[in-house]
Amino acid sequence: MSNSIFKQNYFEIFSQPVSTELDIDLLKEKNRELQQQVHPDRFANSSDAEKRQAMQITSLVNEAFETLKNSLTRLQYMLTLKGVDMNGETDTAMDGVFLMEQMELREEIANVDSQKNSLDVLDEMALELKARSVNLVSDFESAFNDDALDKGRDIVRKLQFINKAQIEINDKIEQIEDEFI
Amino acid sequence: MALLQISEPGQSTKPHEHKFAIGIDLGTTNSLVASVRSGQPDTLPNSSGEHLLPSVVQYTPDAIVVGAVAKKNQIEDPHNTISSIKRLMGRGADDLISQFESLSEVLPFEFAVTDSAVAKIKTVAGDKAAVEVSADILKVLKLRGEQSLGDKLEGAVITVPAYFDDAQRQATKDAATLAGLNVLRLLNEPTAAAVAYGLDTGAEGIVAVYDLGGGTFDISIMQLKKGVFEVLSTGGDSALGGDDFDHAIAEWILKQANINSRNLTASLLRLVLSEACKAKEALSKLEQVEINIQFANDNSWTGLLSRDELSSLIDPLIKKSLMSCRRALRDAGVEKNQILDVVMVGGSTRALRVREQVGQFFETDPRVDIDPDRVVAIGAAIQANALVGNDSDGNLLLMDVLPLSLGIETMGGLAEKIISRNTPIPVSRAQEFTTYKDGQTAMAVHVVQGERELVDDCRSLAKFELRGFPSHVAGAARIRVTFQVDADGLLSVTAKEEVSGVVASVEVKPSYGLQDSEIEEMLKASMAFAGEDKDARSLREQQVEADRVLEAIDSAVADDGDEMLSQDERETIQAARSELMIARHNAVETQQLKEAMAKLEKASAEYVARRMNASVQKSMAGHQVEEFNK
Incomplete structure (x- = not known):
């Protein structure tokens, strides 16, 4: 089974170069095109074996798409391509200054009052985090290209923290908005 | 095929045939x-x-x-x-x-x-x-x-x-x-x-x-x-739906009429609900409606329901729906001003x-x-x-997407998400578990669906028992549980012990579903298949399926068998094909026919995969990145 889709990496599935800078609109376009070929609905009149295979291939395409669409999972995936698996790692020593900052930020989010004008404060925090993550992603690109994998891993860990803070901000925003809907 | x-x-591969x-x-x-x-x-x-x-x-x-x-x-x-x-x-x-x-x-x-x-x-x-x-x-x-x-x-x-x-x-x-x-x-x-x-x-x-x-x-x-x-x-x-609007109005009527719903007969309850529904519908055209209900011979109630009153009754319900809208927008990463139409x-x-x-x-x-x-x-x-x-x-x-996160119960009654909501389907995810006791050969997995952190707040879907994997010291067994959601949004689960390769048997106990035996009972009781010999019917169905499989394999081999199959592979497929052909015309039991089909499917699995890949490659090849940038 040469050239099997199951042996391709996620970037190859969508014919994209391995890079943090992925054109998301293009990825979506490629995904739609690929789904047209492999989606189980294309095999509604086929045998059970073929239906099953279509489901497995489409599941893989969906998994690849979701992984690449999100910048954090995309970076993690890039590391696994170089043999660095960050799942279940135990050695997670981190930059102390960064950790302190994050703890303060989380506390700040938790302490935001449930008032309508707090939304502006939260929006600003979200923007700031977004800017930081953009910088970190570009740092990652050069570290990755230089094979500085330890550095790459540190950056991904930082991004994980930022991601969690972003989720907390969103939850808080949602909570406040629901109250004032 | x-x-x-x-x-x-x-x-299309065939001349048009309407189904x-x-x-x-x-x-x-x-x-x-x-x-x-x-x-x-x-x-x-x-x-x-x-x-x-x-x-x-x-x-x-x-x-x-x-x-x-x-x-x-x-x-x-x-x-x-x-x-x-x-x-x-x-x-x-x-x-x-x-x-x-x-x-x-x-x-x-x-x-x-x-x-x-x-x-x-x-x-x-x-x-x-x-x-x-x-x-x-x-x-x-x-x-x-x-x-x-x-x-x-x-x-x-x-x-x-x-x-x-x-x-x-x-x-x-x-x-x-x-x-x-x-x-x-x-x-x-x-x-x-x-x-x-x-x-x-x-x-x-x-x-x-x-x-x-x-x-x-x-x-x-x-x-x-x-x-x-x-x-x-x-x-x-x-x-959440129009029924709830009716219920809210019915409760309002009962309150206005000073009647406790527990004292009402089922017929009267039905009557109140039906009047509530009529009033709701009328208020789409009128500013207010008169409601008249005869509770008993000497007890009737007449009242006016205005549009404003109706709004105050149903606003909390509408608000609930709008909260879902907000969350859906956020999950989609879409701003309100990007929406072309609200249907x-x-x-x-x-x-x-x-x-x-x-x-x-x-x-x-x-x-x-x-x-x-x-x-x-x-x-x-x-x-x-x-x-x-x-x-x-x-x-x-x-x-389409999975509407609600799927997860499993972990220590302390917490739900751990395996597949989050709004993941495109079909989707497949695997999770590895291990044993916590020496010599453990079975474990229970509880699958839940929902967004809440506690298992008790989620919907219990099924409890599985994984049995029959070899005995190891605690933590050495690696049991890989795969969750597969198909295009209908339905979940199936398989499990395998990785160290030994033993496929553990999965016992499904649907928490709120019907057991297969119950469905069978209902089927027997139902009139759907009355007057028709079920065995004969299923044999006929399998014969039709066999014809389709035979036709598909013949046309495929004729099409690209020369390029895609080695001599050996071709012979294996032909042998399985002949066997199915014989079974198609001679088998009296569905099972025989099914086995022959499974054999041919197995023999041609590799070939099918190869063709699929070739097709995918073909569809993706020849496109330049620039084409998609337009």
């Missing part, structure tokens, strides 16, 4: 059946020209009455006349006590105490599970389809609320099986509506489908592009207050020019037509 019949996209398929909208209040005839999708009426079939079933000692007549008999015979059964689909007996407390107070049915996990309603014709009641509605729609189309049905697409969980979907599929329908797909209602709307208007862009039916609410944010309908996110409430679906969007509030929320006038009752069935018919191969363009593709 479509994989073996791969042709250029957009070209009949239907789309069914199995609604809380009304159900519909639709079909595509001469390229035109439309809902099918009954002999007196009615398109809507009230989803009401009356059981009498010697007959099952479905539809308008049953609805009329509801007040006289409340215990044996069942409406809004959709709300009980996939629900367990204990759910009714916890989640539906206020509802069951006003539901006039009596529930039977049985050893089944599924709630059953007492009727004069015996205890009825929700699946059986739904099957009785489906049978009527199936018959209507067969009579209108004048031919055997290839299959049906049945719609479900996007926010239905696994148990509710499974229950719907079981009901269809019970009604003798071949389910081509379970399709999410807002997706079906978007298909009908999209093909009708030719709109391309991001749309929101706000679907408020009799008992369920869905919001889907979708991207429409070149015949591809891609769900970006979905949200909702599978227990209103479901009878309850006729309420003016709903339109007003939705318009205010999305900051745009919602589209109310499509028939909110029929659009879902029409979309389902279009999809059914495409699935059986009648769609000559072949471009229609629906990409």
Whole structure:
């Protein structure tokens, strides 16, 4: 089974170069095109074996798409391509200054009052985090290209923290908005 | 074997041969059946020209009455006349006590105490599970389809609320099986509506489908592009709908009349609900309505319900729906101003207050020019037509998502998410577990669905026991559990111990579903297959399937067997083919035929995969990156 889709990496599935800078609109376009070929609905009149295979291939395409669409999972995936698996790692020593900052930020989010004008404060925090993550992603690109994998891993860990803070901000925003809907 | 019949996209392999398929909208209040005839999708009426079939079933000692007549008999015979059964689909007996407390107070049915996990309603014709009641509605729609189309049905697409969980979907599929329908797909209602709307208007862009039916609410944010309908996110409430408006009004009436609902007979409760519903509908046209109810000979009540009063009664319910809209937008990563159209679906969007509030929320006038009752069935018919191969363009593709996160119970009663909500389906995820005791050879896995952190707050789907893996020291076994969600949104689970490669047996105990044996019982009891020898029927079906498999393999080998198969492979396939050919003409048992087919499928699996890959490569090759940048 040469050239099997199951042996391709996620970037190859969508014919994209391995890079943090992925054109998301293009990825979506490629995904739609690929789904047209492999989606189980294309095999509604086929045998059970073929239906099953279509489901497995489409599941893989969906998994690849979701992984690449999100910048954090995309970076993690890039590391696994170089043999660095960050799942279940135990050695997670981190930059102390960064950790302190994050703890303060989380506390700040938790302490935001449930008032309508707090939304502006939260929006600003979200923007700031977004800017930081953009910088970190570009740092990652050069570290990755230089094979500085330890550095790459540190950056991904930082991004994980930022991601969690972003989720907390969103939850808080949602909570406040629901109250004032 | 479509994989073996791969042709250029957009070209069919065979001369056109029309097959009949239907789309069914199995609604809380009304159900519909639709079909595509001469390229035109439309809902099918009954002999007196009615398109809507009230989803009401009356059981009498010697007959099952479905539809308008049953609805009329509801007040006289409340215990044996069942409406809004959709709300009980996939629900367990204990759910009714916890989640539906206020509802069951006003539901006039009596529930039977049985050893089944599924709630059953007492009727004069015996205890009825929700699946059986739904099957009785489906049978009527199936018959209507067969009579209108004048031919055997290839299959049906049945719609479900996007926010239905696994148990509710499974229950719907079981009901269809019970009604003798071949389910081509379970399709999410807002997706079906978007298909009908999209093909009708030719709109391309991001749309929101706000679907408020009799008992369920869905919001889907979708991207429409070149015949591809891609769900970006979905949200909702599978227990929120027009019924709740009626209940709120009924409670208001009882409060105004100073009557405790517990002192009312089932007939009177039904009457109050029906008057509440009438008042609600009238208020879409009038500023206020007079309600008049005769509770007893000497006790009647008359009162006025104004639009403003109605708004204050239903606003909390509408607000709940808008909270789901906000979350769906966030999950989709879409801003309100990116929404091209808000499509209103479901009878309850006729309420003016709903339109007003939705318009205010999305900051745009919602589209109310499509028939909110029929659009879902029409979309389902279009999809059914495409699935059986009648769609000559072949471009229609629906990409849907998982509505609610799937997870497993971990230590301390916490739910750990394995697949998060709004992940595109089909999807497959594996999770590794290990043992915590020396010599442990079994473990229990509890699968749940929902967004909450505690298992108790999520819906319990199933409990699995993994057995028979070899004994290791604690922590050395590696049990890989794979969760597969198919395109219908239905979950299946497999497990394998990685160190030894032993496939552990998975014992499924659906928490709120019917056991297979229960479904079998119902099937036996049902009239669907009466007068027809089941074995003979299934043998015939397998013979048809065998013919299809044979034809597919022959045409594939003729097509590219020379390039893609080695001599050896070709011989193996030919041997399996001959065996199937013999079985096709001589086998008297279905099993023999099935085995021969499985053998051929196994022999050609590699070849099938190769062809599929070749096809994928071909479709992706020759495209330049720049083409997509336009």
